[in-house]
Amino acid sequence: MKEIVVLSGKGGTGKTSITAGFAALGAKHLVLADCDVDAADMHLLTAPQIQREEDFYSGKTGKVITEGCVHCFKCMDVCHFDAVLHQEGEFVIDPMECEGCSYCYHVCPTHTIKMLPRLAGKFYVSKTRFNNTLVHARLGIAADNSGKLVTKVREEAKKIAEAEQLDYVLVDASPGIGCPVVASLTGADYVVMVTEPTVSGLHDLSRVYEMIEKLHLKSGCIINKADLNKKITLKISDFLKSKNVETLCEIPYNIRFTEAISQGKTIVEYDDGPLKDKIISSWEKVKTIVSK
Ligand code: SF4
Ligand code: SF4
Numbered sequence: 520m521k522e523i524v525v526l527s528g529k530g531g532t533g534k535t536s537i538t539a540g541f542a543a544l545g546a547k548h549l550v551l552a553d554c555d556v557d558a559a560d561m562h563l564l565t566a567p568q569i570q571r572e573e574d575f576y577s578g579k580t581g582k583v584i585t586e587g588c589v590h591c592f593k594c595m596d597v598c599h600f601d602a603v604l605h606q607e608g609e610f611v612i613d614p615m616e617c618e619g620c621s622y623c624y625h626v627c628p629t630h631t632i633k634m635l636p637r638l639a640g641k642f643y644v645s646k647t648r649f650n651n652t653l654v655h656a657r658l659g660i661a662a663d664n665s666g667k668l669v670t671k672v673r674e675e676a677k678k679i680a681e682a683e684q685l686d687y688v689l690v691d692a693s694p695g696i697g698c699p700v701v702a703s704l705t706g707a708d709y710v711v712m713v714t715e716p717t718v719s720g721l722h723d724l725s726r727v728y729e730m731i732e733k734l735h736l737k738s739g740c741i742i743n744k745a746d747l748n749k750k751i752t753l754k755i756s757d758f759l760k761s762k763n764v765e766t767l768c769e770i771p772y773n774i775r776f777t778e779a780i781s782q783g784k785t786i787v788e789y790d791d792g793p794l795k796d797k798i799i800s801s802w803e804k805v806k807t808i809v810s811k
Contacts, residue, residue: 520680521708521809522673526692526700528723533743534713536776538691539564539785540798541805543649549687551647552676553655554669554703556640561691564785567645567653575656577639577667579619581612587631594623594632615660640668644675652679669693669702687809695723696730704731709809710738711767711801716751724755728762738764739808741801745769765808767801770794 525541527534539561542551553561581602583594588610595603595610602616603623612623614637624632642656654676656668676688692703704710710731714724724740731738740759745752752769759766770776779789787795 520677520685520688522677522688522690522706523709523711523805523809524690524692524704524707525711525713526703526727527694527713528696528725528727529719530694532694532713532715532720533770533776534694535560535564535691536780536786537711537713537741537743537798537801538689540787541689541802542647542651542653543785543787544799544802545649545651545687545689547650548685549651549689550676550680550683550685551651551653552672552688552690553653554672554690554699555693556656556658556665556668556672556699557693559655559657561653562645562655564780564783565647565649565653566783567643567647567655569643569645571644573642574638575640575642575668575671576636578637579621579634580614580617580637581619581621581623582633582635583610583612584631584633585609587629589629591628593626593628597622597626642668642671642675644679652676652683654679665693666698666702669699673703687806696726700727701730701734704734704736707736709805710736711805712738712740712764714740714742714755715744716742716748716755718751721751721755721758725758728758728764732762737808739767739805740764741767742769744772746771765804767804768797770797 525538553559600616600618602613604611624634640658645653647653654672656672680688693699714720775790779786
């Protein structure tokens with residue numbers, strides 16, 4: 520089983536559309552992992568039917584168990600986050616404000632405060648309309664630790680792929696270079712970087728590549744909307760050559776990309792011409808590279 524991660528340095532490059540195209544082509548041979556847990560959108564193109572749903576707990580949150588409280592106000596005094604409230608004669612902890620530091624727990628003279636696991640989101644195992652399994656998640660409102668949730672999604676996807684003896688885990692990573700992206704990448708077999716020819720596209724590509732290089736991962740690149748700024752496309756190509764990174768394909772701008780998304784379809788379903796061919800040839804190249 521090989522793990523392939525698709526990522527981009529910034530949003531709006533077409534990363535999710537391309538990943539969904541790969542997922543349609545890979546069909547039942549792969550498990551799809553939507554690791555963009557802060558803004559998951561793979562479900563919009565894959566129409567998953569949820570088969571399993573689980574709560575995801577991460578960190579702790581304080582809770583005042585009112586019985587036994589001697590109203591000493593110590594918990595309120597020590598909380599740096601103003602999370603302890605005194606309402607109608609009782610002490611309550613606002614879970615949205617509580618950072619789970621346990622300070623109140625330690626100072627409470629009557630052990631009235633308990634630290635409980637914090638519900639940080641949910642994760643789902645679903646069947647997509649391409650007949651592959653999609654592992655996806657939703658981070659709770661104001662919840663952090665998206666890196667841990669990404670790790671959970673990846674682990675679950677790998678477990679399913681191994682159990683069913685499938686060929687690939689295909690990961691849609693979140694854009695950028697933050698903690699959730701690193702959590703999506705470490706130990707992957709191959710990374711497909713998706714970029715576009717803008718100044719920020721080139722800048723973000725170089726930052727993403729720097730991270731990939733530090734993690735010692737193999738990578739290739741797809742330049743989307745390549746004809747919109749040929750000068751910057753050339754600079755991107757030169758950058759990739761200087762780093763010995765293969766350009767998997769250059770995709771010209773085409774309104775059909777956006778039309779496909781608005782109809783909830785992948786480009787390989789919506790287009791029957793060169794666009795579809797580009798995605799197919801890129802997927803074939805990736806498969807060949809990871810099989811070596
Ligand atoms: S756990 Fe920390 S942040 Fe939460 S209420 Fe107690 S002192 Fe405040
Ligand atoms: S520290 Fe404990 S006993 Fe004191 S007010 Fe808070 S919950 Fe009550």
